[in-house]
Structure formats: structure tokens, C-alpha cells
Amino acid sequence: MTARRFQTVSIGDQAGQFEIMIYGERVGLLPPLMVLHSIEFPVPPSAAFCEQMWANDLQVIFVRRAGYGNSSALPDVLLEDAPLKNGAAVISEAAMLRRLISELDLSNLKLLAIGSANPIAYRLVQITPEIDRTVFVNPIFNQTIWEVFSPIWFRVMLRQIISSKSGLNVAIRGMKLLIRRDPISYYKHIYEKNLGDLEYVDNNRTDYLEAGRLALETSARQLHYETHICLSHDPMLKDRFFDGIDAAVMIGEQTTDLWRQEMKRETDRLGLPLMYAPQGDIFCAYVSPETLLRAFQSDQPSFAFAN
Numbered sequence: 001m002t003a004r005r006f007q008t009v010s011i012g013d014q015a016g017q018f019e020i021m022i023y024g025e026r027v028g029l030l031p032p033l034m035v036l037h038s039i040e041f042p043v044p045p046s047a048a049f050c051e052q053m054w055a056n057d058l059q060v061i062f063v064r065r066a067g068y069g070n071s072s073a074l075p076d077v078l079l080e081d082a083p084l085k086n087g088a089a090v091i092s093e094a095a096m097l098r099r100l101i102s103e104l105d106l107s108n109l110k111l112l113a114i115g116s117a118n119p120i121a122y123r124l125v126q127i128t129p130e131i132d133r134t135v136f137v138n139p140i141f142n143q144t145i146w147e148v149f150s151p152i153w154f155r156v157m158l159r160q161i162i163s164s165k166s167g168l169n170v171a172i173r174g175m176k177l178l179i180r181r182d183p184i185s186y187y188k189h190i191y192e193k194n195l196g197d198l199e200y201v202d203n204n205r206t207d208y209l210e211a212g213r214l215a216l217e218t219s220a221r222q223l224h225y226e227t228h229i230c231l232s233h234d235p236m237l238k239d240r241f242f243d244g245i246d247a248a249v250m251i252g253e254q255t256t257d258l259w260r261q262e263m264k265r266e267t268d269r270l271g272l273p274l275m276y277a278p279q280g281d282i283f284c285a286y287v288s289p290e291t292l293l294r295a296f297q298s299d300q301p302s303f304a305f306a307n
Helices: 047-055 081-086 088-103 115-127 152-163 165-181 183-190 195-203 205-217 220-231 257-270 289-297
Strands: 006-010 017-022 032-036 059-064 109-114 131-137 247-252 274-277
Touching: 006 088, 017 088, 032 115, 047 059, 047 289, 081 088, 081 220, 088 115, 088 220, 109 115, 115 131, 115 220, 131 289, 165 183, 165 205, 165 220, 183 195, 183 205, 195 205, 247 257, 247 289, 257 274, 274 289
Parallel strands: 032 059, 032 109, 109 131, 131 247, 247 274
Antiparallel strands: 006 017, 017 059
16 A cells, blocks of 8 residues: 655745645546545545545545644634634635645546535635535534534533633643543544444554644644534525535434434535435545445436435
């Protein structure tokens, strides 16, 4: 298997840089599959996943998003309350990724967005014609889904993060204390409701130690930004927002009834097909790669291959 080595790519003198992993180390060897990570796991998909994509003629390009690792953070001014609420921050991150795609000279691009990366991704696809198909994994559009977050302490922590600065600071201190104590146990506790996710942790323990290290380095501002863009109402998501975009949503078949019901309601409203992965929840794309490949390899638009 090819090593998952990182490199730094500048996107302009003033625009900053991204830390990325190109499976195969240089672009252009196969059609590109760009992966945008969620808040909890700024680490590439497993080598086994990357190798399976490679065997099916897709080259994984993993992007460590703005504010993680050696990728440039968004300016502090964009993480204040007003730019968060009016969408300026998330649009700016999408614009940075647009410049990265141009810098790498990517075309016929497949995009995989996971969890909290989705608000950036569904703006990115609107301004990037080089993206020809997208799979949004576990997006939070405008669902009412607080109850799906478990365990209860994790749900309380999320509410604290978005409710106030004092709540944010308390939550961050508690989260980092748990991660310092035992990062593997921290992640497994969050994923305890799904055996597919737990198995992925067990098979990739080194990656979760790295995720824990990066979590300890991530700023409170960044965590507040990520949580806000996911859990606050997004007025941009009008009915049929995705008309004309070749995209689908993917969730785990074994997730909660509430999550499935709310996701079906939102995907119907927005004009997106909904696909079900047989294994996994948060990491359903990584633990059910055959389902993901079926989405990307279909010769038909996304509405033709969804369940």
C-alpha cells in the first residue's frame, strides 16, 4: 500500500495554505476523490480505504481543513458572532477550497464531505464546476436532531459550545481532559451506538491517537465555528436547493429512527436522493466503501442510483 504522506500546498500569497494527503503522492494518476473531514476526525481515511478507491480508479486527496494541523486558520475576525451568523465565515472557507482545487488543477472531481464539513461542501459545489459528483455523509441541514447525539454528556457538551463563551470554555476543557486521559476510549464512547464505527476505531487506532493529538491543538474558536455552522438554522437551504447539482446524501442503515426520519424529510425538501450504507454511522462511508463506490461509479445522475 502507498504511504499516506502529507504535503503543504499554498493557495496564494495572502490566502494561506492547506495540508493535504495525496494518495500516490502526485495528482493526475487517477480521477480525483477529494475528502473533507468532520470536526472529530481530521485524519485521512484508512490506507485500506484509499487502496480500495485506487483499485477502482479513484485517487484519494484528503484535505486537512482550515484551522486544523498546518492548514491556515480562518482570520479571527471571521469567527466572531456576526460573520458566523451571516455566513461569511463558511463562505470564506469554501472559497479557500475553491482556490486549492484550482491550484491542484483538478477536474472531473468527486467530492466526499463528512459531518461538519458539509456546510462548506454544499457551498463549494455551487461555485466549483470542476466537481462533477458529490456525496454528503451525515449532513445536518435543518433537521431537529439533538436527541440523536449520544451519550448524554456529549449532547450537553455540544449545547454548551454553541450557547455561550463560558459554556464553550467549560466544554472544551472537559473534552480535552478526556482526550488527554485516553483518546481511544473518548472516541469509542462517542461511537458506542454503532458496531461498524467501533470496529473502524479498533482497526485504525494509530489514526485515532493522531486525531486526539490534533483535537488538543484545535482552538476553542474553531470548535465553536464548526458546531455553530452545523447546529444552527441555515437560511440558505431553501426548498429544492440542490436542483441541478449531481449529489446524494449517505447515512448508515443502522442509525436511529429519528435520524433516518429527519434526514428523509430534509433530503426530500432539498431535492437530494438518500442512500443507505449497510455498516457504520459517523464513518459509514469509510466502513461501507462498496456503497460509496456505487454512488461515484454510476453512469447515471445521482437520483438514478439512490435507494
